[in-house]
Amino acid sequence: MRMLWDRHPELPYVAHAPWPIVMRGDNFDWEGSVNLVDDWLRTRVGPRWVEWTWGWATFSMYDLNWRFCTVNFNRASNCSLFLLQFGCDIDDNQYN
Secondary structure (H helix, E strand, C coil), X not given: CCCCCCCCCCCCEEEEEECCCCEEXXXXXXXXXXXXXXXXXXXXXXXXXXXXXXXXXXXXXXXXXXXXXXXXXXXXXXXXXXXXXXXXXXXXXXXX
């Protein structure tokens, strides 16, 4: 099981984006969504705890935050890259 909340280090740039929709049959595959984002971050941004960390708001159940993935970044350019990839409208969910 993956732990998705990283308490340390606190990184300066924060991005919120809708979780990508991954389906397994007729069901939403939560683990598949997490793996997709995690793999993309490791490949495109770099190592976890160095270039990025999961943000606390990702796992808050208030204000529908569970619908959004929160990631903290070490560089503003990586934050922008993440938002360009995953930052579409939550009702659109077109991730390529």
